[in-house]
Amino acid sequence: MSERDSRLPEPVSNAHDRLKALPQWQYDLLLIVGVVLATYGGFAVLGLLGGVGINSIVGFFRTVTFYAAVYALVVLALNLHWGYTGLFNIGVAGFMAVGVYTMAFLTAAPDATPAGLGLPIPIGIVGGMIAAGLVGLVAALPALRVRADYFAIVTLGLSEIIRLALLSGSLRSIEVGDTVYGTGGGSGIQYPPVDTIIPWLLERPVIGELGELLFEVGAAVGIQRSVILGGLYTAVLIAFVGLFYLFLSRIANSPYGRVLKAIREDELAAKSLGKNTDRAKIVAFVVGCSLMGLAGMLWMGSRSFVSPDSFMPIITFYIFVALIVGGAGSNTGSVIGGFAFAAFLWEGPRFVRSILNANLNLRSPPTIYDAFVELGSGDLTPLVGYLVGSLDELRFVLVGVVLILLMLWRPEGLLGHRKEIAAATDLSRRPSTPDRVAASDGGEPDE
C-alpha cells in the first residue's frame, strides 16, 4: 500500500516525519481515523454551540457512520473499475439492483407475494454476488469493445434497462405452478432484512457472550438494546469496509493489479508487453460488479423490501462524487471520500438545518416569490426560511458545485494522486533507518 501523499498538510513537521515513517497501513488507518474523529469533533462542537441536543448529535453520528460505511463499500468497488482499471462504469446502480433483487428472490418467504425460495440469508448474499458478477460478465464482453465514453453510456443504458425491467408490469408476477414469482413491479419484493443476521450471530457461543457483555455495559450507561443492535449492524458494515479495503489493496499490489494500472495508463503499451488486457479488464469488471452487488445488499440491509426506486441512475453519480472527492485510484481515498460525502454533502446540510431551526424562528413561505416580496419589505428571514426549507434541492446544487470545483481545481481528488508505485519494490523509498523502528511504537498522532 504505497499510498502516501506528501502534500497532505501537517502542522508539525516533526510529527509529520514520524507519521511518514510509520508502515503504510498504519499511516492510512491513522489518516482515516483522524479524519473521522476530527469531523465528528467539529460537528459535535458546532452542534453543542448551536444548541442541538446531545441526542440529535449522536443520532447524526449514527446516520453518518452508516452512510459513510455503505458509500465506502460501493466506492471501493467502483475504485477497482475506474480508479485502477480506468473503466468508466456509470451503471453502478444497476449492478447493485441485480445483487439485491437476487438476494430478495432467494431469501423471500415462499408464501409471500411475490414468492421467493426461502433460503437462508448467507446463501442469498452469495447468490446475489454471483448474479451481479454474471451480469457484469455479460455487460463486460461487449462493452469492452467500445471506447471509454461509449462504455460509460453503455453501462448507464444497461443500468436503466435493469431498473426499467424491474419496474415493468410484465415481470411483476410470473406464475410458476401454484406460486407467483416476479419482481413485484414498483412495489418491489418483501424479504427478511439482512440485519436479522445480528440477532442470529448473538445466539452463537462466543459472540453471544460478548454481545451480552455489551448489552450490560449499554444498560449501565443507559443505552437501549435496540440502539445497540442498530449500532452492531453498522459495526458489521465497517468490518466489511475493512475486508473490501484489504482485498482491493491486495489486488492493487499484486502483479495483476499492476497490469490493471498499466491498462489505465496506456492499454496499448500493456498489450504490447504481452499482457492479456482483455482478460484482465473482464476479471476486474466482474469482481467489481459482484462487490457492488454485495455492497448493495448490505446497504439495503436494514430494510425489509426492495423496490426499483432505490436504484435511480443518480445513485451512481453520488458514488462517483464520493470516489472523486476521495480520489480515484486510492483505496484510502475511497474510504475517506465515502465518509466525506456522507458527512459533509449528504447529512451535513441536514445537521446545519437542525441548528438553524433550533436557533432561528424560521418559517418557509410557500414560494420563493413570496420570500422575495417580504425581502422587498425589509425582512430577510422568509428568504432564509425558504432556502432552509428547500434544503434537499440546495444539497443537490452543492453536490454539483463540488463536482465542478473538483474538476476545475483538483481533478485527482483529495488523495488520488494516482501515482501508486507500479514496480514490485518502491525505488523512491528511503532505506529503513533506526528512526523508523523507533517511530513505530511512539508514533502517537497529533489528534
Next chain:
Amino acid sequence: MSAGTERGRFADVSIQEVIGWLLLAVVGLLVLDLVRQVLVGELPLGRLWAFTWNGIVDSLYIGLAAIGLSMTYSILRFANFSHGDLITTGAFTGWTAAYLVGGIGIAELSSRLLLRADGGAQPGAVGMDVVSAPIAIVLGLIVAAALTILVALAIDRLVYRKLRDASGITLLIASVGVALALRYIIALFYTTDTRGVVASSPQWETPAFVPIETINLHEATLVISALSLIVGVHLLLQYTKLGKSMRAMSDNKDLALITGIPTERVIFATWVIGAGLAGVAGYLIVLDRGQVTINLGWFLLLLIFAAVILGGIGSIYGALAGSLVIGLTINLSLVWIPSDLNEIAAFTLMIVVLIFRPDGLFKGVETA
C-alpha cells in the same frame, strides 16, 4: 439499415459482423411480422399509423436535442451530460415567458412568474394553447431559445472554457456536476412538482378528402417548428463559412487550428446552435405533453444519447437519422411489447448497434 453490413472487408468475419447480421435478421423478421399482422387484421392500419406518427413526433424533438449533443460531442469532444438540463431550462424559461405575456390581467404575477408553483393560474383559464394565445406561445419559443443559449454560454464561460484541454472524461464528470447544479437551481425556484402548464390542444377538423380526421394543433406546431429548424441548421452547416469551419473542426481539430479557423468562435457558435435547439426542444415537448417537470430533460438524455450514438457521434445527419430510429423504435415496439418496456427496446438497440458498429450506423468522427 442495410448500410450497416457493407464494410468492404470480407477477410475477417468478426463477431461484430455476426451480431450485425443477427440484428438485421431480427429487424427483417419484425418487418415481416408487421406485414403479417396488418394482413391478418391483428393490427388495424389506423393503429400502425398512430404508432408511426408518434414515432415521428418523438424523433423530431429527440432530433432537435440530438443535434446539439452531437455538435458539442464532436467539437468540444465530450459527452455532455448537462444537455438534458438545457432542455429543462428551455422548457421552464420559455413557458414562464409565455405565461408572463399570455396571462396579463388574468392571473397573479406570482403564479405566472413561477409557472404555477403555487397552483394558481390554471392553463385552461389563462388560455394556454396555440389558438387562444398564439403570440405568447411564439414569444415563449423565442425566449426559450434565447435564455437557454445565455445559460449555456454562461456555463461554458464558468466551467467548460477552463477545461478546454482536459480529457473527455474530466469534462464528462464536470458536466454531470453542471447537470445537477442547473437542475436543482431550477427546482429551487420552480419547486420539484410536476404540473400541467398547457391547455388541452385545439383540434383542427380536416376537410373530407384528407384521410386523417383531426389534427392536433400542438403536435402540428411541434412538427413544423422542428422541421424548419432542422432545415435551417442544414442550410447553415452546408452553405455558410461558419458551417464549414464547424465541420472542419469536428473532422480534425488540429488541422482546423493550423488552417486558421477561430476555434473559440466556432465553440461559441456550437453552444448557440446546440443550446438554442435544446431549449426549443424542451419548450415544444411541454407544448405537446402539456406537463413540465424538472426531470424532463434528464429522463430524455439517455434516449438522446442513444440517438446520437446510433447515428455516429459528430455527424448531425447521423444524429437525425438516429433520432428517427429511436423515435420509431420506442413507438413501433409497442406492437409487440407493453409500453413500459419500450425504452428497454431502444437502449438494447443502442447497445447492440454499438457492438457491431462502434462508430454508429453512419460513420461519425473519432472523438476519443
